[in-house]
Amino acid sequence: MSSFLTSSNKRWRVAWAKSHHRWIPSEWKRVLWTDESIFEASYLNIGRKVIRKKDEANDPSCYKRVVLKATSVMVWGCLEENGVGNLHFCTGTINAVDYIRVLEVNLCPSVQRLFGRKRYIFQQDNARPHTAKITKV
Numbered sequence: 001m002s003s004f005l006t007s008s009n010k011r012w013r014v015a016w017a018k019s020h021h022r023w024i025p026s027e028w029k030r031v032l033w034t035d036e037s038i039f040e041a042s043y044l045n046i047g048r049k050v051i052r053k054k055d056e057a058n059d060p061s062c063y064k065r066v067v068l069k070a071t072s073v074m075v076w077g078c079l080e081e082n083g084v085g086n087l088h089f090c091t092g093t094i095n096a097v098d099y100i101r102v103l104e105v106n107l108c109p110s111v112q113r114l115f116g117r118k119r120y121i122f123q124q125d126n127a128r129p130h131t132a133k134i135t136k137v
Helices: 007-020 096-115
Strands: 031-041 046-050 063-067 071-080 083-090 121-123
Touching: 031 096, 071 096, 083 096
Parallel strands: 031 121
Antiparallel strands: 031 071, 046 063, 071 083
8 A cells, every 4th residue: 555646636626625725714613624544553563572491591592582463443533624434443454345334334424423414525635445336425
């Protein structure tokens, strides 16, 4: 997964920014921002492995540095001007079907709590699961 923007993605973002730069605060208040992010817990990721016999108790040559795999979790969330919606912890890679399920379980309750019956604009990026045909239905 690359975090670099393609040329077409950059052009799309500039076009979007130009089309929204004159929005007034009341228009921005209607936006529900959503995104996923990966968080990595890398504390204690370097340790020591000891391979020794009883009589080698304090021999430094018996210690071997090991790097433990960092733990990571992907989280989906949403927010608007005055509050945050549900937070969802994802397992594994998210495909379009998984993304639809995350929205079914978390988006509706979040929208109800944050906007009630008011109209809102759902904002997401162009990640593959977001733009898949089955997601747009």
